[in-house]
Amino acid sequence: MAWLQLRISSAHPEFVEEILLGNGAVGVSFIDGEDRPVLEPLPGETPLWENTVTLGLFYDNVDLAPAQDALRELLPDGDTVTIASELIEDQDWVRAWLDHWHPLKFGEHLWVAPTEKIGEINDPEAIILKLDPGLAFGTGTHPTTALCLEWLSHQDLTGKTVLDYGCGSGILAIAALKLGAAHAICVDIDPQALTATENNAKENGVLERIRVMLPADFVPFPADFVIANILARPLISLAPLLASSVNAGGKIVLAGLLERQQEEVREAYATWFTSEPDQIKEGWTRLAGVCRIPSLISYVHISNTIATAGQPQAEHFALLARAGYKTVINLAVPTSSNFMPNEVEHCAQQGLDYIHLPVAWNNPTREDFEKFVTAMKSLSDSKSFIHCALNKRVSVFVFLYRVIELGETVEVASQEPQQIWAPNEIWSKFKHDMLAGFKP
Structure with missing residues (x-):
């Protein structure tokens, strides 16, 4: 099988990955100026050389124009960023990823690990989320995902209902279920993301507590927790919908936005939520808040x-x-x-x-x-x-x-x-x- 690849030379590779994944990329890796691969980084980690190049992998039938437009619009150096595309042949991405990645800890006892690396975890109270690599969707290693996992690990989720809007691999909803949530609703525009979420939920023994659906099938309901790890522009446009999908006193966590975008996103939710302190990691911001009063649906x-x-x-x-x-x-x-x-x-x-x-x-x-x-x-x-x-x-x-x-x-x-x-x-x-x- 052949793939389309975008090769991006930018002074801000830490932002490029999220933009690519938000616009249809099924995998992202990094190389330096001499083409030495680093593959997917650890949480909060983006390799920085004097000339870091980011590679985005897409299915060969994908229109690359939206991703290219988003890069030019959202990157701080979007006016000068270099973007090249090419058709490449398949290779053993999974094996290379497994060689690179090891179990990751969030909070006191939440761990994310591929199945064959679970034996490396030495924690008798470990709550383990098994997530094996695939070419489709993230594996939870981007700073925005790490910020959300860290936040979830400190919440009391026992018996709660969770909405994960823009679920991707389902890692955040599944983590919430492993941490005690009773049910999770996962929404994504990509049917393949929903399939990946169901597969990962089955692997983690929580399939019976999770529902997946496309946005067209979603009906707002009063969830206890709302998670949205997407990009700033959709976060802003989705504000009334997400604010109508949480109960009074419920919590929301938003990620996928750049530090310079946080005030605009915060303002979009200010009518309904009282903000908690922000968390920033390598230019990416996590916003969280408590719902004062839910939004009326389509008022x-x-x-x-x-x-x-x-x-x-x-x-x-x-x-x-x-x-x-x-x-x-x-x-x-x-x-x-x-x-x-x-x-x-x-x-x-x-x-x-x-x-x-x-x-x-x-x-x-x-x-x-x-x-x-x-x-x-x-x-x-x-x-x-x-x-x-x-x-x-x-x-x-x-x-x-x-x-x-x-x-x-x-x-x-x-x-x-x-x-x-x-x-x-x-x-x-x-x-x-x-x-x-x-x-x-």
């Missing part, structure tokens, strides 16, 4: 009397009441993965009226919409908070209500729903059919 302020969102958490109902809302309308079905069975009790405790109008995801009907219209008309001009699981059902129903009942134009009423999603075939047809019989 949209429609008007002075209507707001919409995905499933709220328990803490949100008091905020809604203080904001002057009188009624909560829920269009989610009880089988939705983040459905709150006792939502009516939470509303009652805050003096909120509760209306449940379940709408089947795969079969919205005219009758459903008519019930919704009747409910809305009964509320007069009082403030209503309308939600479902992810604000997708609601965005369509509220759009139709605004056009058909309130007389707004399609163009105006479409602005907010477009922030939420592009309706699938079923919901596009439902919108079309409902509007077809409407005459302004």
